[in-house]
Amino acid sequence: MKRILVAAMDQKGGIGYKGKLPWHIPADLKFFKQLTWQHPILMGRKTFESLPKLLPERYHVVVSKSLQPKQNKQLVICQTIESALAFAEHYAKNHQKENIFIIGGRSIFEYFLKNHLLDGMWITHIESVYQSDTFFPAWDKQLWKKTQEVIHPPEGDYPLLRFCYYEPL
Numbered sequence: 001m002k003r004i005l006v007a008a009m010d011q012k013g014g015i016g017y018k019g020k021l022p023w024h025i026p027a028d029l030k031f032f033k034q035l036t037w038q039h040p041i042l043m044g045r046k047t048f049e050s051l052p053k054l055l056p057e058r059y060h061v062v063v064s065k066s067l068q069p070k071q072n073k074q075l076v077i078c079q080t081i082e083s084a085l086a087f088a089e090h091y092a093k094n095h096q097k098e099n100i101f102i103i104g105g106r107s108i109f110e111y112f113l114k115n116h117l118l119d120g121m122w123i124t125h126i127e128s129v130y131q132s133d134t135f136f137p138a139w140d141k142q143l144w145k146k147t148q149e150v151i152h153p154p155e156g157d158y159p160l161l162r163f164c165y166y167e168p169l
């Protein structure tokens with residue numbers, strides 16, 4: 001089973017602003033939806049609270065020490081990343097899923113990168129700059145190889161996107 005990080009960042013590494021995404025880019029939301037559809041998605045409490053509602057057809061695994069632990073068909077709230085990973089992996093195994101997706105935010109990305117817990121990363125590079133207060137953590141590009149890249153050309157006011165897949169060396 002693979003642990004795959006999914007993130008979108010602008011040219012300065014910006015990923016968030018005031019608890020939300022700095023942008024609204026339909027093509028990236030569509031990419032995220034297709035990738036994560038019917039899979040477990042692991043996230044930090046702030047990212048969970050930024051969602052307008054539970055995302056359909058996804059199993060939400062949330063890490064938080066401040067929220068009450070909770071468990072139902074679509075959601076589990078865990079107090080540690082270790083237990084969150086165990087829930088996500090158990091769900092994936094029971095539903096014959098190959099991947100679990102690590103969807104943010106910064107604190108969760110940092111933990112998985114620092115501890116070398118990832119099997120791959122899908123990063124949408126957004127060829128523009130947005131006002132941001134949260135940035136993707138520093139990552140050692142020497143340790144990763146880009147193995148796929150799909151260019152999505154600019155559409156109207158929306159900038160060019162590069163959907164890139166990185167694998168650890």
Ligand SMILES: NC(=O)c1ccc[n+]([C@@H]2O[C@H](COP(=O)([O-])OP(=O)(O)OC[C@H]3O[C@@H](n4cnc5c(N)ncnc54)[C@H](OP(=O)(O)O)[C@@H]3O)[C@@H](O)[C@H]2O)c1
Pocket residue numbers: 006007008009014015016017018019020021043044045046047048050063064065066067079080081103104105106107108109111134
């Ligand atoms: N562009 C992207 O790809 C992307 C993706 C996701 C999110 N974002 C953005 O990133 C921002 C949020 O990122 P963030 O780093 O501030 O918040 P976050 O990672 O979403 O959530 C942080 C919270 O998660 C919990 N947590 C983190 N590590 C934990 C651990 N080891 N054990 C237990 N709980 C843990 C804590 O919750 P408690 O305080 O409840 O204990 C912590 O306050 C938002 O602006 C969001 O929109 C961007």
